[in-house]
Amino acid sequence: MEILYLLIPLGVVLVAFAGAALVWALHSGQYDGLDQQSRRMPDDEP
């Protein structure tokens, strides 16, 4: 089971990547105005 000594730290590193990706997505505005998307189509109508 020596492979666990590699896999567990690898999991931790992957989590770090996932967290970084989330923070990047948030600060590039991808989660802003989630409610507005559902209203966008009716709003475009004259």
Add this chain to the structure above:
Amino acid sequence: MAGRWQLYDTPEMLAAVSTAVAGGQREVLLAVDGVHCGACVRGVERRLAGRASKVRVDLASRTVEFGFDPVAQPLSGLIEILEQAGYRPQVLAQDQALLAAQQERRAALARIGIAVICAMQVMMLAWPEYFDAGEIEPGVVALLHWSQWLLATPAVFYSGWPILAAGWRSLRDGSLGMDVPIAASILIAYGASAWHTLSGSGALYFDAATMFVMLLGAGRYLEGRSRAQAGERLRLLAGRRALTAVRIEQEEPRTVSISALRLGDRVRVAPGEALPADGELLDAVADLDESLLSGESRPLRRQPGATVLAGSINVGIQALDLRVRSEASASRLAAITRLLQEAQRYKPPAQLLADRIARHFVLAVLLLAGLALAWWWPRDPGQALEVLLAVLVVSCPCALSLAIPAVYAAAASRLAAGGVLLVRPAALARVPELSQVLFDKTGTLTLPDLQLGQVQPLGALSGEDALAIAAALEQNLQHPIARALVRAAGRIDPATEVELAAEGGVRGQVAGRRYWLGPPEHLGLDRARQPALADEASTWVALAVEGEPLALFGLSARLRPEAAATVAALQRDGLGLRLLSGDSEATVSHLARKLHINQAFWRQTPEQKLAQQRQLQADGFVVMAVGDGINDAPLLAAADIGVAMPGGAALAQARADLILVGDSLDGLLLLRAVAVKAALRVRQNLAWALLYNLVMLPLALSGQLTPWLAALGMSLSSLLVVSNALRVGPGRQPSIAAQQPAALAT
């Protein structure tokens, strides 16, 4: 840091963000996003004590309002005090508030996201040991422990930071907020686990700690969103107050502060911008979005000469010009904003009770947790720690303290979307008990404007020509009759030497002849000579040339298009309705018959109306009075529930509990539906919160509840209370959908 706020000390900005009150003092409303609990409220109050007067902190909208002396205590210094204490103050009336809200949302989501990712991973790493019968290598166990510690650290100290900080603040201020036991349990779980990792023996609670942070963060985010929905409207209203305006001076546009605007100024508003003041539209039609003021979301087309309101957005394709008709601080927007601020800082009595219960509750929980620890420790130190954690976590009175404000916030937001502004939330609690409704006539059941109903030519002149002459005489008058005639006229002849006649009416010269317009009695016309005058439901004016009658004009008030349906629905609901009016018998009884209101009273003075209402109240009825807020002010103030129709500057004096800003009686039905639901939700929420704690505490004390289960239960309980509160009204937008046919019909 200091320079950031100093801008607000300049007289111009001070005028934009605060209002003058007596004795050279000013009042200001700030957003304080760092205020989370009752302890923070007292913290703010304590810090401002002695420097500011009348400090009112509102937890639901996270705002603070206070009076201050701009000379002795500059606003910038007060804001700085709040900032240094960590309450994150924001000056409203700027778009910054909205920007900050977005930043805060992003940060909150990042915190939740990190907590979720870390909690899942910690859980996964903790799992093997739950089933371990000793076959995992000690090296792997150590690795699992250290990895959990590594992953739990950002979850606790980044994601959980707001909770820890609030707990610390509350402890430092010497008041027991509900964040104290929460922060304590997180830190105890984390600290004990770290110690056990280092020493290599004992159970780990990293999974419970991270999950608690995650659930709490998610719960508060959702709870914050429901509050934000209510607070958003206030911020939008306040934020949309334009601070500058483009004034046309000798054909040249010039940007000035709105405080420099004077009555009669000509102001230009570019497409997409907010109107800086109430005024009269000039030159061309314009499309305006008045949703902030009325809740009506569709743009409205306004004709030249129409009254337009500050805070509406020019959604047309061209710039529009308007003539300023009220100063910025007297606009309807300013009046409504002030009323909303008043409403927002109001705490329902039931809420004060819940706050007080929560405070004693926290103390009791801490004592109980201490006793449990003392009892379990000699028997089983490991179990003692688990019980301590479970008790601290499970008893968090979040649900209890959310039970009422969440309902009121959701109800206010639901009502605002339907064009009903809740000024005094306490009135909402009385609506379900309602038994009598008193209606005023003019401006309430009827539209405030008169309409030309009949034209009766008496001489050689055709009705159309007579109207053109009448309109010419009345063109520059602001009287309701004048406005109705001018509106109805197909063409307006040029008139000269127009003047108010000493005997009543107006006189003027049109096409070389001298005409007079006024009450028919002055011409000796009466019912006997003119059968048309028998129609008392109309107001009559006569046009004459050199004493010779030419035409009669009958003007009548138009019924609101939705009045009949609203009245019928209220009657179906079992409510007694009364129509009280100062008008004549014919007018009032005609209207009452049309609306099927059995109890109509005419020629009522305000004193008689009030006496009638007092009699009803003395007989045990819960009375709602609906009026236009100007002449009905005493009636509205004395009613159990006073509802005002929106009426410009007079709104500021109206002592109403609710304002139908949508200018539609439909709001009454929405109000009733929402209020009945809200009362039910408050009862359900309180019952749930108490029941939950009664059941779960004994379980935790007896060691039946593991810390992570307690965390799950506490968070689900809060979420349940908040999501229950959100179900206060009928579907999202039924009233606006219902308004559309009515709006077309007018």
